[in-house]
Amino acid sequence: MTRRRIAAAIALVLVLLAGLLVHGVLPESAFADISGDMLYVGAVYLGLVVIVPRMRPWAAGGISLLWSVGVELLQLTGIPQQLGAAFPPATLVLGSTFDARDLYVYAAAAVLIATLDALTARRARPVPPADPAAPASAPAAPPAR
Secondary structure, eight states, rough: OOHHHHHHHHHHHHHHHHHHHHHHHHOSSSSOOOOOOOHHHHHHHHHHHHOOTTTTHHHHHHHHHHHHHHHHGGGGTHHHHHHHHHHHHHHHOOOOOOOOOHHHHHHHHHHHHHHHHHHHHHHHHHOOOOTTTTTTSSOOOOOOO
């Protein structure tokens, strides 16, 4: 397992626990709704990284955003409400009612997590050591005739 996959798996568990906590403990409010939306995008993002650890941050962010927007738009059909009535845990994945504000929150969350991931990847990338046997800077060779 890659280091990124392990870190994403641990973070995914923490995000899922936080999402359940927000959903089950916090009273219904704009703060709880926005927090839950951001955690949802984070869970989708981290799930992608666990499955495809070499996926670039902006690709994972874009896919997470598209998935979240797709699920939100699906709520306009009434299908999530029907599934939630038959199997209540489905509401945790599919939601229940459309809210346009969620689309903005999804976009902000996708940009935020992709940016954090990209910055983390950049800092974690090892710098190759300089070869002590190589000259510091060799003069350029004259062009061949």
